[in-house]
Amino acid sequence: MSHRAFLVVLFAALALLPIVANQYTLFVGNLMMLYIILALGLNLLVGFAGQLAFANAAMYGIGAYGAALLQVRLGLSYWIAAPCGALLAMAIGTLLAFPALRLSGIYLALATLAFAQFTQWVLLHWTTVTFGAGGFPVPQPDFSSFGVSPDRGIYYVSWVVTIVLLAFAWRVVRSRIGRAFVAMRDREMAAQALGVDLLRYKAMAFALSGFYAGTAGALYPAVLGYVSPEGFDLFQMILHKAMIVVGGMGSIVGSVIGASLLVYLLEVLRQFKATQEIVFGALLLAFVLFQPRGLVEFLKRSVPGWAEPLHYASDSESPADIAVADEVVAGSRGGATR
Amino acid sequence: MLVLSYLLVTGITTGALYALVALGIVVVYKATEVVNLAHGELFMMGGFLAYTLHVMVKLPYVPSLLLAVAGSFAIGILTDRVAFRPLMKEGLVSVLLATIGISFILKGTARVLWGGKGDYLAFPPLVSPEPIRIGNVMIMSQQLVVLLAALAVMLVFAAFFKTTRAGKFMQATASNPRAAALVGIHVSRVYMYTFGVGAAVAGASAVLMAPLTLLYPDIGFALFIKGFAAAVLGGLTSVPGAIIGGLLVGILEQLAAGFIGTTMQDVSAFIIIMFALIVLPTGILGVRGIRKI
Numbered sequence: 001m002s003h004r005a006f007l008v009v010l011f012a013a014l015a016l017l018p019i020v021a022n023q024y025t026l027f028v029g030n031l032m033m034l035y036i037i038l039a040l041g042l043n044l045l046v047g048f049a050g051q052l053a054f055a056n057a058a059m060y061g062i063g064a065y066g067a068a069l070l071q072v073r074l075g076l077s078y079w080i081a082a083p084c085g086a087l088l089a090m091a092i093g094t095l096l097a098f099p100a101l102r103l104s105g106i107y108l109a110l111a112t113l114a115f116a117q118f119t120q121w122v123l124l125h126w127t128t129v130t131f132g133a134g135g136f137p138v139p140q141p142d143f144s145s146f147g148v149s150p151d152r153g154i155y156y157v158s159w160v161v162t163i164v165l166l167a168f169a170w171r172v173v174r175s176r177i178g179r180a181f182v183a184m185r186d187r188e189m190a191a192q193a194l195g196v197d198l199l200r201y202k203a204m205a206f207a208l209s210g211f212y213a214g215t216a217g218a219l220y221p222a223v224l225g226y227v228s229p230e231g232f233d234l235f236q237m238i239l240h241k242a243m244i245v246v247g248g249m250g251s252i253v254g255s256v257i258g259a260s261l262l263v264y265l266l267e268v269l270r271q272f273k274a275t276q277e278i279v280f281g282a283l284l285l286a287f288v289l290f291q292p293r294g295l296v297e298f299l300k301r302s303v304p305g306w307a308e309p310l311h312y313a314s315d316s317e318s319p320a321d322i323a324v325a326d327e328v329v330a331g332s333r334g335g336a337t338r
Numbered sequence: 339m340l341v342l343s344y345l346l347v348t349g350i351t352t353g354a355l356y357a358l359v360a361l362g363i364v365v366v367y368k369a370t371e372v373v374n375l376a377h378g379e380l381f382m383m384g385g386f387l388a389y390t391l392h393v394m395v396k397l398p399y400v401p402s403l404l405l406a407v408a409g410s411f412a413i414g415i416l417t418d419r420v421a422f423r424p425l426m427k428e429g430l431v432s433v434l435l436a437t438i439g440i441s442f443i444l445k446g447t448a449r450v451l452w453g454g455k456g457d458y459l460a461f462p463p464l465v466s467p468e469p470i471r472i473g474n475v476m477i478m479s480q481q482l483v484v485l486l487a488a489l490a491v492m493l494v495f496a497a498f499f500k501t502t503r504a505g506k507f508m509q510a511t512a513s514n515p516r517a518a519a520l521v522g523i524h525v526s527r528v529y530m531y532t533f534g535v536g537a538a539v540a541g542a543s544a545v546l547m548a549p550l551t552l553l554y555p556d557i558g559f560a561l562f563i564k565g566f567a568a569a570v571l572g573g574l575t576s577v578p579g580a581i582i583g584g585l586l587v588g589i590l591e592q593l594a595a596g597f598i599g600t601t602m603q604d605v606s607a608f609i610i611i612m613f614a615l616i617v618l619p620t621g622i623l624g625v626r627g628i629r630k631i
C-alpha cells in the first residue's frame with residue numbers, strides 16, 4: 001500500500017464514520033482530526049524547520065479561547081469568530097519567531113516553554129475576560145439548515161479543514177519553502193550561505209505552525225461546547241511532541257499516523273491521569289531512543305510502495321564528517337568521548 | 339516597613355532554595371550544554387522520598403535528608419544513563435525530548451505512589467513556629483533554619499568543586515572535554531556524576547523546602563521554571579550567577595506578590611525568563627557566548 005493510498009483510505013473511513021458511529025465515537029473521530037492538524041503544524045516547525053519550540057499547546061489555547069470568547073463576549077457568529085481565533089494564534093506565533101532569531105537550541109526551547117506557561121497563567125487569572133480556571137460553555141454552531149445535528153455538522157467541517165490543511169502541508173514541504181526549512185534545520189550557516197533568508201523562513205515556520213494550532217483550537221469549542229485552561233496545559237505539550245516523534249519527525253504522513261494512534265491511546269487511558277503521563281512519557285522516551293525516525297521509517301522499510309520522501313537531519317553525514325566537524329569546533333560537547 | 343522586611347526575608351529564603359535548583363541546572367549545563375528538563379521532577383522526587391522516610395517510616399529528619407539526597411543522586415545518574423549518554427551524539431533535540439519523557443514518567447509515578455493521599459502533602463515543621471526578632475526584622479525560625487541549611491549546601495558544593503578530585507575533574511571537563519580526555523579523565527563518567535550531583539542538589543533543596551510548602555506531583559515543573567529563571571538571569575554558566583539569580587527571583591516575586599497582587603508571584607518567573615532571554619541573553623555574570631558553526 002502506498003502512503004497516498006493509506007491517506008485516502010483513512011480519510012474515506014473518517015468520512016463514513018458518522019453513518020455507523022454513536023456520539024462518543026464521532027467525538028473521538030473529530031478529536032483525531034484536531035490532533036492531526038496540531039501534529040502537522042508542529043511537525044512543520046520542529047520536524048522540518050528544526051525550531052524546537054514548546055508553545056504549540058499555547059497556540060492551540062489561544063485559537064480556542066479566541067474563537068470562544070469572540071462568540072461569548074462579543075456575540076459574533078462562530079463562522080467569523082473561528083477564523084479570527086486561528087489568525088490570532090498565527091499572529092502571536094509569528095511574534096514568537098522574533099526571539100527565535102536571536103535564540104537557538106535550549107534557549108529557544110525554554111523561552112517558548114515560559115511563554116506557554118505564561119499563556120496558561122493568563123487563561124487562569126485574567127478572569128474578567130477568560131472566566132478563569134473553571135472555563136465556560138460555548139454554544140455549538142447551528143447546522144439545522146443542512147438538516148444535520150451540530151455534532152455531525154462540525155465533524156464534516158473538521159474533515160474538510162483537515163484535508164485542506166493536510167494537502168497544503170503536503171505542498172509546502174515539497175516547495176521552495178519546505179526545502180528552505182530543511183536546509184535551515186540541518187545547518188543554519190549553510191542555509192544562509194545558500195541564500196535562505198533566516199528571518200523570513202523562521203517567521204514563516206512559526207506563522208504556519210501557529211495557524212495550524214490556532215485552527216485546531218478554533219474547532220475545539222465547536223466540538224466540545226466548552227473551553228477551560230486545563231485543555232491546553234503541559235500535558236498537551238508532551239502529547240503533541242509524542243505524536244510527531246512516534247509518527248515521524250519530518251514526515252507529513254507520520255504526523256497523521258502519530259496523531260491518530262495517540263488519540264486512540266489517550267481515549268483508552270482517559271480515566272487515569274497518572275497512567276497517561278507515564279505511558280506518553282515512556283512512548284516519547286522509547287521512540288527517541290530506539291526508533292528516532294518514528295513509525296514511518298519502519299513502514300517505509302517494510303511496506304512496498306510506501307514512498308514518502310523523508311527529510312532526515314544528518315542523513316548524509318558520515319562519521320568521518322562529524323569527526324572533522326569536531327576538530328573544527330574544538331572542545332564541542334562530547335567530542336572527546338568518541 | 340514591616341511588610342517590606344517580611345517580604346525581603348521570605349524572598350531571600352525562597353530565593354536561596356531557587357538558587358539551589360538553579361545550581362543543579364547550571365552544573366549540568368556547564369558540563370554537557372544540555373538543560374535537564376526533568377530537573378524539577380528530580381526535585382519533586384527528592385521531596386517525596388524525604389516525606390516517605392520522615393513521615394511514613396518515621397526516620398529522624400537528618401537521615402531522611404541524606405537518604406533523599408542519595409535517592410535523587412541515583413535518579414540523576416539514571417537520567418544520564420537513559421537519556422543523555424545514548425543520545426548526546428544525536429543532538430540537542432533528542433536529548434531534550436528524552437528528558438521531557440523522563441519528567442512525565444517521574445510525575446506520573448509520583449501521582450501513582452503518593453497521589454492517593456490527597457493531592458497536597460504537608461511536611462511537618464522542623465522547629466517551633468515561633469518567630470525570632472533580629473533588630474527590627476521578624477523572621478520565622480523555620481525560615482532561618484532553611485536559609486542556613488541552604489547556605490551550608492552551597493558551601494559544601496563550592497568546597498566539593500574547589501578541593502576534591504572529582505570536583506576538579508568536573509571543572510576540567512566543563513571547560514574543555516577534549517583536553518580533559520587527553521589528560522586521562524573518563525569524560526562520560528564525569529558527565530554521569532555531574533547529572534548525579536545536579537540531582538542531589540535538587541533533592542537537598544526539595545527536602546529543605548518541603549516544610550515551608552506543600553508537596554504535590556506538579557511542584558517539580560513550577561520549581562524548574564523558577565530555577566531556570568534564576569540560572570538564566572545569572573548567565574546559565576555561572577555558579578555565583580545562579581545564586582545571585584536565585585535570590586533575585588525570590589525577592590522579585592515576593593515584592594510582586596506583596597505590592598501588585600498575589601497572583602503575580604506565579605507569573606514573575608515567566609516574565610523574568612522571557613525578559614532575560616531577549617534583553618539580557620548572557621545574564622548578569624555569564625560570559626558572552628561564542629557562536630559555533
